[in-house]
Structures are given as structure tokens and as C-alpha cells.
Amino acid sequence: MYTRMFALASGLIALRYLPALPSVGWLLLMLLAGLMLLAFRVWVVGLFLLGLTWACVQGQRALDDRLADSLEGRTLWVEGRVVGLPQHAEAAVRFELQDARSRHGALPATLRLSWYGGPPVNSGERWRLAVKLKQPGGLLNPRGFDYQAWLLARRIGATGTVKDGQLLTAAHHAWRDSLRQRLLISDASGRAPWLAALIMGDGSGLSRDDWKLLQATGTVHLLVISGQHIGLCAGLIYGLIALLARYGLWPRDWPWLPWACGLAFAGAAGYGVLAGFAVPVQRACVMLALVLIWRLRFRHLGVWLPFLLALNGVLIIEPLASLLPGFWLSFAAVAVLIFTFSARLGPWGWRAAWLRPQGLIALGLFPVLWILGLPISVSGPLANLIAVPWISLLVLPTALLGTLLLPVPWLGERLLWLSGGLLDWLVRGLGLLAGYVAPWSPAAVPLSVWALSAAGALILLLPGGVVLRPLGWPLVLLAVFAPREPIPHGQAEVLQLDVGQGLAMVLRTRHHTLLYDAGPRVRDFDQGERVVVPALRALGVGGLDMVLLSHADSDHAGGALAVQGAIPVVRVVGGDVPGLPEQLQAQPCVSGENWEWDGVTFTLWQWSGASDSNQKSCVLQVQAGDERLLLTGDIDAQAERALLKTPLAVPTQWLQAPHHGSRTSSSMVFLKALSPAAVLVSRGRGNTFGHPHPQVMARYKALGVQVLDSAEQGAVRFRLGAFGRAQSERDQRRFWRDRPG
Incomplete structure (x- = not known):
């Protein structure tokens, strides 16, 4: 079973590395070959081909939905509906437009637009806009962010700049935008934009210095809604019901475990809707659903099967997710925790359970961050040691409860004020830490050197009794002392x-x-x-x-x-x-x-x-x-x-x-x-x-x-x-x- 699931996931992920997509003829051939191999019980190759075929079909659909050459660089009048949460920066408002129409030709399903000096734009509104459109593109640099891949993964078929526009229809049922505005004007100890990011996944209110602080301390994942937030929400609900059942406070006629699993998923899904149900949130909800089903009915199947089911489920729903760095980081973090916790014979004490995971995650994610060209926070383990429980046990519960109780006079506002104050203390502490330890960006090295260093990190994640475990350190240190080809004298x-x-x-x-x-x-x-x-x-x-x-x-x-x-x-x-x-x-x-x-x-x-x-x-x-x-x-x-x-x-x-x-x-x-x-x-x-x-x-x-x-x-x-x-x-x-x- 594990081998088959891994083969399917490998076929879906292989899309990321293709230099070009196969033609329709090759796709049909791959599909027939995969089905025939499955009929003859050649599971591994058959599932790999089926996964690759499905991923290629979705990749071609996304490519076909890009702006036509004839419309490149032209200024068109388009009409469409604003979706998601517009990002109001100092210089511009950036937003996505769907269902856009123009008399000059068919447009992609989703446009990403920037309006410099424009009026406020809210989710759910319909606008008529004069837009200069461009095909999706981006800068290409060594180890640089691939903006074009990011656009494709989000199925954005064109970008553009708004020259002029007029509002056609006001927003209807734009409750997320209204809630965001309510959060931003709340008295949250000066941290209202941070609360909006934590509760709704809207980081547009954070300044560049705020983002630098989060990157320097390795705490971006705490403010960008991801699997951790969904898991925390579900864990709090599950733990509360389990605690009530343990002390006899849960109704005896209601089996506590099914209720705990069901309400945990409902709470997490509700949080996901509040956050816009973007791809990372969808991924987290799929993983959580499988974990809860495993907890309820199939505990004998082990811990890796739910992980592989979630991996395949996410990739089948959206094969282009593998183009996003967040996909690799989130699944890698979960894999590191499963590997390190399940590979040990005895349970950890509370001190070890608090101290070790941050160091192990930092060690396990270091090769992933390195190959993705992302900075590595040296202070991350220490920062997360404090920040994770602080956010999990104090900030997030009071923030969510305050948001739910905003209709209640005074109470919701006071809870948000408390949550903002707790967040402010944390931000100040992170600022002091970032001032002492800067993030590290290792130099690019040949793939063979990276593989050796990654193998060293994997060896160090093994239990302490493994004989060869100390050999992992010299391999990991290749990241610091990696041999580089010198430039010859005179060149x-x-x-x-x-x-x-x-x-x-x-x-x-x-x-x-x-x-x-x-x-x-x-x-x-x-x-x-x-x-x-x-x-x-x-x-x-x-x-x-x-x-x-x-x-x-x-x-x-x-x-x-x-x-x-x-x-x-x-x-x-x-x-x-x-x-x-x-x-x-x-x-x-x-x-x-x-x-x-x-x-x-x-x-x-x-x-x-x-x-x-x-x-x-x-x-x-x-x-x-x-x-x-x-x-x-x-x-x-x-x-x-x-x-x-x-x-x-x-x-x-x-x-x-x-x-x-x-x-x-x-x-x-x-x-x-x-x-x-x-x-x-x-x-x-x-x-x-x-x-x-x-x-x-x-x-x-x-x-x-x-x-x-x-x-x-x-x-x-x-x-x-x-x-x-x-x-x-x-x-x-x-x-x-x-x-x-």
C-alpha cells in the first residue's frame, strides 16, 4: 500500500520537473499504458503514469487559460468581480478579478491587478476597469523566487495595471472583507494588522519590516495561516472534549470520541472558511480529516498512511500545488515530526516534548529551505520555542473567541485587545532576538553536495542509539564549508x-x-x-x-x-x-x-x-x-x-x-x-x-x-x-x- 501511494504521489509531483508538457497523443498513450499496467497488477508503474497524466492535463489547462498574444500589452476595458482579500499597500491596491469580460476577446478566468493611487477595492464588488494586461511572467535569477510558477500554481492567467475604473455593483455578502475592516479598526494594542493576518490570512497590513522580522526569526508560519493553525484549532476543540469526558462532564449518552473528531473538524473547517480556504488551508483540512478518520477507525494502519493519503489527496485536487514552496515546507515539517516521534520506543517527558520538536523541525527543514533558495533562520528554534506555545495557547484562542464575540458589545473588543497585547509582547521579544542573530543564506552548491548534507540531516533525525548517527554532523556542516569551484587566475x-x-x-x-x-x-x-x-x-x-x-x-x-x-x-x-x-x-x-x-x-x-x-x-x-x-x-x-x-x-x-x-x-x-x-x-x-x-x-x-x-x-x-x-x-x-x- 505504501509503495503504491508513493508511486502515485511521485507521478503527480513529477510535473514540477518537466521541461515541456507532452502532446495529446502522448497523454493518451500514457493513460492507456497506465490502465493496462494496473489491469496486469503492475501497480507502481501504472499508478505513476496515471498520476503524471492527470498532472499534465491540469498543467495544460492552466497554460491554456493564459492571456492570448493578441491582447498582450493592450489597454482594455474589462468587467469583473473582485475575489479574495484585496491587499492595500502604501503605493497600490492589489487584487484578483474573476469572471472578467471584454469585447476584444476571451480573458483568463483569473486576473491579478495592481491599481496605483486608486480608490479602496473590496471583495465581492464588480468593477469596470481600464487595464493594461500582460501574460504571466517574472524575473529569472539564480536561486530567485519564480513568480511565473507562483502565478500558474494559483491559476492566474494574466497580470495587469489598472489605469481607470468605475464601481458597478457594491459587494454583496462580503462578510470576510467586512470582518477584516472590523478587525483593522479594533483596539488591539496596536497590533490589529497582525491579528488580521493571524485570523484571516490577510498579511497586506504588515509592513516590510514586519515581514523581515518574521523571516529573520523563522516565525512566518505563525502569521500565515497554514496547517499549524488549522491543527491548533482542531486540537483545542478535541482536547477540550477529551478533558470534559475524562472528568465526567461530557454527556454519557454521547460517545465522546466521535463527537470530538466531528467537532474538531467542523471547527477547523470553519476557521478555514474564515481564512479564505486557500490552497494551504485546503491541504491542511484534507490532512486533518484523514488523521481524524484514522484516529476514529483505523489506528492500526500506522501514521504514514494518513500522511500519504493527504499528500495524494492534495495533489489530485491541485497538482500545481507542487510549484509552491509552501507545499514542500508544510509536508516536510509534518514528515519530520512523524519520523522523529514514531521512530522512538518510549515517550518523551514534557520537557523533551517541548524542547526537541523545534530543533528537529529546524534540522529537518534546513535541506528543504536550502534547495528552495530560502533564508534559514538561525534563531528560529529558540524563537519558536517561545512563540509556538504563546500563539497556540494564548493569542490564537483569545483572538478567535474575540472575533466570534464581536457582535456582543464590549466583550469581543476586550478579548481582541487582550490578544493584541499578548501579540505585542511577543513581537517585541522577537525584535530583540532578531537584532542579535541574522538569518543565514547558504551558498548554492552542486546537487551532489546538497544530497550529502540532506542525508546528514536525516541521519541526525534518527534515534540516539543508532551507531552511525554522529556521522551526520560532518555531512550537515558541508552547508557551511561546501567546496566551491574556484575561478581561475586571469579569468x-x-x-x-x-x-x-x-x-x-x-x-x-x-x-x-x-x-x-x-x-x-x-x-x-x-x-x-x-x-x-x-x-x-x-x-x-x-x-x-x-x-x-x-x-x-x-x-x-x-x-x-x-x-x-x-x-x-x-x-x-x-x-x-x-x-x-x-x-x-x-x-x-x-x-x-x-x-x-x-x-x-x-x-x-x-x-x-x-x-x-x-x-x-x-x-x-x-x-x-x-x-x-x-x-x-x-x-x-x-x-x-x-x-x-x-x-x-x-x-x-x-x-x-x-x-x-x-x-x-x-x-x-x-x-x-x-x-x-x-x-x-x-x-x-x-x-x-x-x-x-x-x-x-x-x-x-x-x-x-x-x-x-x-x-x-x-x-x-x-x-x-x-x-x-x-x-x-x-x-x-x-x-x-x-x-x-
Whole structure:
């Protein structure tokens, strides 16, 4: 039974790793083969094929529901209904629109929209909106968050920006939104947004600093409604009935166990409805139902069967759930607890039952967080040691009871005030802890090294009497002291990050690292924090020898403060120092300055006749052996002509496209003089500037220059001095990254 369940789950999960979905013919063949194998009792292969077939069918349905090419980038008037809880941030309101209609063509079932400076939007309302729509997409960076996969898993077929709109119909029966508003205006000791997140799964009221605090202390799971909250609610109800029955306070005519199981599930399901019944909550309810059935009728079947039943149940309902990090974290946490508790002969005392689980979960989840590219909270076990019982026994019961009793004058408000006060004490304590211990982001390593370290964590989870258990520690420590391939002397590794409409490039020699531009910051999106810093940590960069900001425009220098605040920087150089923040303490770019790191030569140049920030861009030439790279910032054709009169006007194999491929740059005389083999274009897909311009692309094509476009290929990496080819993130194919036809 276990093998068959595992085979079915493996087939459903295999969808995540497919480079492309099979055709209809192959799907029919897989279905017939699976059914025939089941008929001949070849269970494992047959169930695997059936699981894979079902997952592929659902994946294709989600892909088919994406925005058509003909509607890409167009501004349309659409009508639809707001669903879920809109997220009201400082700069915009973000919400999902369903049942959207437009006279210009069929639209996906669900749209995710942002309205900057717009009016309040509430769940259940119908709006007529002027929306500029885009096909689902996202940035592609090493170990970065895959936004496109996240959109597909939530079956969002298009994203867009609202230009204008009018309310058609007010919300009807939008009780969740009304309840959220009631919570947000309640006197909850200043923690009303936290209570809204805890009770309703609405984290839009939390600031970026709040989220950083939760991530630093490994307590995000306490505020994002997940299986833990559903389990806690059910456990409180089950425990209360069991306690009443033990002391004879439960009606004797009512069998306590069926009532305890039934009411526990009803309470958990009610909490799930209150939280919006999203995928994590659905997953938790399925698992809880199976556990309660097992407790009621099938205790002799062991503990792993309910786990596998829940795993398969969730994946059959929504095979795309495997694309979400939360899917892996929630099931991994449950698996760790089952493995560690069931593998021991005797029960733990109350101290061990309180102290050990947090350490074991942290150890068991560390390989999962590592492979997913998520930060690992070093203070997490200690923080959760206090936070879990504090939330479970004090905050959550009073918060839920206060919410239920809000119609009762004074009582519900007082309970929410008490719950908010308890939460405030916890947040203050977490803040003190986060100030002492920062989260750790281990560097990316080969899969074989990760597998050895994961095996070490598994060995350490075994009971203490196992002979080989101490060998797990050196394997786990590979995460800290993992061997990395050194960069040869005289070569430089170049990584152009995918930061959207902006620029950020990492250049590493054997012992030094330089960051050329730091990505854009637009409204509440800081790509220095979101993209550059995680990429540097994934590369194992502990400090930057230089941050070179070509000029002061926000798309090039906007992320610099976030980088400087997260990673030690020895020196900051800028092409337009007066336009940069004073905190950076930038030094001016000096034409002719050159230096050598590990056999690689770096040379700066700036046009003395520049009249604006773009023309003041600090140009960097990097030479490794006989291979050259030229980083040009946003210089225009005038600055290009001035550069051609300098020693930098030599054949250059790699060229960063001036001004993202603007029509005013990449002049033909400039390209002919440098005769690059490849040009690097960093820009946002569907940007309003029209970069790169068709005329510029025609010049590249006429000269036979290879174009490496971040909007099409994601982050691009190559080794300067090795005369090799560039590799891009899109080279690692996944089925959801294919554009709709």
C-alpha cells in the first residue's frame, strides 16, 4: 500500500520537473499504458503514469487559460468581480478579478491587478476597469523566487495595471472583507494588522519590516495561516472534549470520541472558511480529516498512511500545488515530526516534548529551505520555542473567541485587545532576538553536495542509539564549508542579473567581487533587496570590494542602499555622485583609473563633456587575457563618439547595450569599431520605453551580433577569459516558462 501511494504521489509531483508538457497523443498513450499496467497488477508503474497524466492535463489547462498574444500589452476595458482579500499597500491596491469580460476577446478566468493611487477595492464588488494586461511572467535569477510558477500554481492567467475604473455593483455578502475592516479598526494594542493576518490570512497590513522580522526569526508560519493553525484549532476543540469526558462532564449518552473528531473538524473547517480556504488551508483540512478518520477507525494502519493519503489527496485536487514552496515546507515539517516521534520506543517527558520538536523541525527543514533558495533562520528554534506555545495557547484562542464575540458589545473588543497585547509582547521579544542573530543564506552548491548534507540531516533525525548517527554532523556542516569551484587566475565570472527595467551585474575574480549598478527601486519594489542581495549570497559573496554605480538614475542606483545595508562594501564609486544618496558616501568616477585583481584588468572612463546623468555614466572595461567586456551604463551616441577617441575603442567581445538598447544609443559607427560578438540587454518585458528599439535590434542583426536579452532569457552568466558561451536561466527549461501561442 505504501509503495503504491508513493508511486502515485511521485507521478503527480513529477510535473514540477518537466521541461515541456507532452502532446495529446502522448497523454493518451500514457493513460492507456497506465490502465493496462494496473489491469496486469503492475501497480507502481501504472499508478505513476496515471498520476503524471492527470498532472499534465491540469498543467495544460492552466497554460491554456493564459492571456492570448493578441491582447498582450493592450489597454482594455474589462468587467469583473473582485475575489479574495484585496491587499492595500502604501503605493497600490492589489487584487484578483474573476469572471472578467471584454469585447476584444476571451480573458483568463483569473486576473491579478495592481491599481496605483486608486480608490479602496473590496471583495465581492464588480468593477469596470481600464487595464493594461500582460501574460504571466517574472524575473529569472539564480536561486530567485519564480513568480511565473507562483502565478500558474494559483491559476492566474494574466497580470495587469489598472489605469481607470468605475464601481458597478457594491459587494454583496462580503462578510470576510467586512470582518477584516472590523478587525483593522479594533483596539488591539496596536497590533490589529497582525491579528488580521493571524485570523484571516490577510498579511497586506504588515509592513516590510514586519515581514523581515518574521523571516529573520523563522516565525512566518505563525502569521500565515497554514496547517499549524488549522491543527491548533482542531486540537483545542478535541482536547477540550477529551478533558470534559475524562472528568465526567461530557454527556454519557454521547460517545465522546466521535463527537470530538466531528467537532474538531467542523471547527477547523470553519476557521478555514474564515481564512479564505486557500490552497494551504485546503491541504491542511484534507490532512486533518484523514488523521481524524484514522484516529476514529483505523489506528492500526500506522501514521504514514494518513500522511500519504493527504499528500495524494492534495495533489489530485491541485497538482500545481507542487510549484509552491509552501507545499514542500508544510509536508516536510509534518514528515519530520512523524519520523522523529514514531521512530522512538518510549515517550518523551514534557520537557523533551517541548524542547526537541523545534530543533528537529529546524534540522529537518534546513535541506528543504536550502534547495528552495530560502533564508534559514538561525534563531528560529529558540524563537519558536517561545512563540509556538504563546500563539497556540494564548493569542490564537483569545483572538478567535474575540472575533466570534464581536457582535456582543464590549466583550469581543476586550478579548481582541487582550490578544493584541499578548501579540505585542511577543513581537517585541522577537525584535530583540532578531537584532542579535541574522538569518543565514547558504551558498548554492552542486546537487551532489546538497544530497550529502540532506542525508546528514536525516541521519541526525534518527534515534540516539543508532551507531552511525554522529556521522551526520560532518555531512550537515558541508552547508557551511561546501567546496566551491574556484575561478581561475586571469579569468572573471560575469553575471547579468534579471532585474527588470534596470541594470545589475556581478563581476567576480578569484578573490574579489565588483557590483556594477544595483538594480531599480520603483515604489515599494526594491530589486536590490529582492534580487541582488539574494543572488550575491547564493554566490557565496560575503563582501563587495566595489559597488560601481554608472549614474544616479533609479533604475541603476535604486537598489544600492539595500545592498550596502545587507553586505559589507569597501568602496562605492559613482558616475553622478551629486545625484546619489549621501549615505552611500560615493567617490567620483575618474577617467583612466585602472587596477588589477587576480590577473584581470579594470579600467574606468567618463565623458568630460557630459551634460546630463545618462551621459555621465561611468564606463568600465574589463579585460581577462585577450577577451574584453565593456559596461556602458546609459551613454548615448554623443558619448559613444567620444569613447571612440580613447584607448577603450578596441575590439570587445562582450558589450552591455548602452541605455538598454535605446534608439539614441548603439550607433552603427560605435558597433563597427568595437565589433562585439555578443551584446547584453537588460530591460523589463513590455517596458514603456520600447527598449530595445527595433532600429537598434536591426543593427545588431546586420552585424551578426548575438543578443542576450534578460527579458527573454533571464539572468545571463559567462566566464570572461575562457572564450566560452554564455548560459542563461532559461536554459534550464520548465514547462510553465513557455509563452502561450
